Amino acid sequence: MRPDDRKYAPTHEWVKIDGDTMVIGITDFAVQELSNGNDSDLVYCDLPEVGRILDKGETFGEIESVKAVSDLNTPVAGEIIEINSSIEEHLEILSTDPWNNGWMIRIKPTSKSLDGLMSAEDYEKHLAAAH
């Protein structure tokens, strides 16, 4: 079972409320799809500048695995107040700990609402139905 302290997007990002901020990352499923289980298959990750304003669903970064470049999209709107730049140099963190040390951006959200996003249980069902 995936962590139930956060919400999930169908595009395999997660968002977790942390006080007045929200932290965003990608799920273990996304990492598995990108890397095929090999840490070394993740090659590059570009994260945005602090201060950028994001709309819900907007692309905030890009990640390259061996053979594919994929967008990173935010499940919620807000202003980026911190990025986890350590993962740009240590992409293996995404494989070993996508839920905590593998967080990507922290935002000051436009709204506290997480409507439309899935619980961990619903995300599991979504994965089971789609794959």
Add this chain to the structure above:
Amino acid sequence: METWRLITTWGASPAFNMGLDEALLGNSQAPTTLRLYSWSPDTLSLGYFQRFADVRGTEVAGSVVRRITGGGAIHHTGELTFSIVADAGHRLYAGPISASYRRVHHVVAAALAEHGVQAELRGARALTSDREDTGMCFHHSTELDLVWDGRKGVGSAQRRKSGRVLHHGSIKLHSSELEGDIAVADPSGSQLSEQQLGGTLRTTLGRILGVRLESDAPTAEERARAHELGSRYLDPAFVRRR
């Protein structure tokens, strides 16, 4: 039977080639599309994340662009270039990226076999075409690459964006001065054209995947969008962004 669109643009400009692929990727209403194309002038394309300084020979090619797909640089000369754009949930692309490569490469290998080329996935074997310091796609291999004669012969890369997938493929007919000692489909240089191999790829794909390919042209909107997007690919700020 599923119907795909087939677009052929032989000898198109590098800006238009790249702009059209991005326009197709961004058109969520577009049917699944196979493009067959070549380049004029010959063009060196860098992978999306590559450092410009890490690629040798940028002064040799007639033009230099940066792709939106990943991987290494490719000198687009003496090759059939193709792209397949579809929804990420399409049966060709669903699931792990590695699985999508296996499906596409199964079709490409079958097409090459029609011309007597026995291409296989590299697997764990070592290739004589691998090099450490050229930055070229054909000098760097992974287990999913198509190889023959102990060398890499097909370059592949993908871009996944907003629920859509663009798969780029380059099948070498002849080697270039930037891509020495790679596998080529027509070593004699006189037996096979891009158009012939493209025709074989079309029929083979249709047979294996059970789809009908209908020749068509980009829509007016796609063409306009291709020209609009295309200029970025030649912009030094983009080409040299890393």
